[in-house]
Structure formats: structure tokens, C-alpha cells
Amino acid sequence: MTRYVGLIPAAGIGARFGAACPKQYVKLAGKTVLEHTVSRLTKISVIDLLLIVVAEQDDYIDSIYPAAALPAHVHILRCGGATRAQTVRNGIAQAQQQFGLQDNDWLLVHDAARCCVSADSVQRLLAATHNHAVGGLLALPVADTLKQADTAQHVCCTVNRAGLWQAQTPQMFRAGILARALAQADLEAITDESSAVEMLGLAPLLVSGDVCNFKLTSAQDAMLATYFLQQETGE
Ligand SMILES: Nc1ccn([C@@H]2O[C@H](COP(=O)(O)OP(=O)(O)OP(=O)(O)O)[C@@H](O)[C@H]2O)c(=O)n1
Numbered sequence: 001m002t003r004y005v006g007l008i009p010a011a012g013i014g015a016r017f018g019a020a021c022p023k024q025y026v027k028l029a030g031k032t033v034l035e036h037t038v039s040r041l042t043k044i045s046v047i048d049l050l051l052i053v054v055a056e057q058d059d060y061i062d063s064i065y066p067a068a069a070l071p072a073h074v075h076i077l078r079c080g081g082a083t084r085a086q087t088v089r090n091g092i093a094q095a096q097q098q099f100g101l102q103d104n105d106w107l108l109v110h111d112a113a114r115c116c117v118s119a120d121s122v123q124r125l126l127a128a129t130h131n132h133a134v135g136g137l138l139a140l141p142v143a144d145t146l147k148q149a150d151t152a153q154h155v156c157c158t159v160n161r162a163g164l165w166q167a168q169t170p171q172m173f174r175a176g177i178l179a180r181a182l183a184q185a186d187l188e189a190i191t192d193e194s195s196a197v198e199m200l201g202l203a204p205l206l207v208s209g210d211v212c213n214f215k216l217t218s219a220q221d222a223m224l225a226t227y228f229l230q231q232e233t234g235e
């Protein structure tokens, strides 16, 4: 039977965020970013295995999730890599060995840093892709006019935004396709799963996401994320 497996890359250092700890461990609306993200994905009932991939030397995770604190289908893997793509590749490899991840299983890769993802948007992705030959990702059509900057940060041209989308996560692919794509890709160069799959000559489906599913990247994002999180908890 095909499984739906969630994989949360949570091994970054949050350099652009600039906090004293990696941004996935920053507290917003009473819980860490990671706890919010995990809580949202555990609400997706079709996901029957959820893997949190942290850095091998992660000093934070055990205090947040003491051994018995996680639901039975949620597991922590200490195999994060130097890049996000390496973290995902390492997580897939360990999932194959430790949890019998099969090529036909669906894998939903979701950034720990996207802690405001809505269950509705994940359900839209699941509904749109569960019979799709390749898989797909949540994304937003570009709404602003886009400028290409020169080295002096002056406008050198305006980019035609027609047909341009901003990729979000989850990005959902059959485990076999994604494993093959990541085995062939330059893991220092790609910044999402879809780009590796595209390099196989495949065309992932774009599924409309939500503006609240933005990625916590710099410190100024914390206020907006807190706002969205408080809407959810009604605080
Ligand atoms: N080697 C890495 C780098 C990133 N990530 C994860 O990938 C997601 C998106 O990456 P990004 O926003 O770039 O996070 P950081 O790499 O931590 O941020 P920065 O680039 O500012 O250091 C985050 O949840 C991050 O924890 C990861 O698992 N392994």
C-alpha cells in the first residue's frame, strides 16, 4: 500500500535570521517554530510517517522533544547535511533503511521554517497530485513587478512576471523519483526538490498555496509569523 511520508528538513543554522539559535528553535506564539510546523503536519491524517531531519550535532531537539513526547509516527533523524538538498537526500536514504520507504511512497518535503502552513493548502496539494505522474508543489503566482538588479543594485531590466510562481513547500514526489533526482543533481546548487525533478525532464504540478505559508528567513519575518500563528490558536 502506498504511504504518505512527511520529511521536514530542520538542519539549517538560520544565518539570515541572526538569532542566538537556529531559527527553527526560535519561540513564536509560545512554541518553537519547529513545534508549530510539526503540529501542523501531524494534523494531516494521511501522513502516517513524519520524519524530522536535524543536524547530527543538534543541541536543541532533545529538550523540545524528550524521547516520549513525540506521536508514535513521528521520528527524529540526526542526518542533516551541509545544504538543504543534502539534508533531504540523507533523510530519504535513512528512511529507506530504517522505515522501509518504498519508491512508490509519496514524500512530502516541508521546510521547518514554514510554520504557518495551513492544513487546507496541504489537502489541496494532496488532492491535485495523488494521481499525478510526477508530483507537485505549493506555490504562489508572482504578484509584484520583478526587477533584475545589476552589481550596483540598480535596475538593469524588468522581468516579465507572466507565468512566474514563487515556490513554497510541501513539495510532493514519489520517493523513487525524488531519490533518483537528488542522486543526479548538484546538491550545492539546487534550492528545492522540484528543480532536481525538473532536471530529469519532468514537469511538477504547481498548486496554489497561501500567503501565510511564507518561509521564516530574516528576523523581520517573526512578527508576521507570530500574527498568523496567533490567528490559528485564537490568542
Ligand atoms: N543544511 C540545511 C539547510 C537548511 N535546511 C532547512 O531547510 C529549510 C529552508 O532553508 P533556509 O530557510 O535556507 O534555512 P537556513 O539554511 O537555516 O537559513 P540560512 O540560509 O539563513 O542559514 C529550513 O527549515 C532549514 O532548517 C536543512 O535542513 N539543512
Ligand SMILES: C[C@](O)(CO)[C@H](O)COP(=O)(O)O
Pocket: 084, 111, 166, 167, 168, 169, 191, 192, 193, 215
Ligand atoms: C524550498 C524553498 O523553501 C522553496 O521556496 C526554498 O528554495 C528554500 O530556500 P533556502 O535558501 O534553503 O531557504
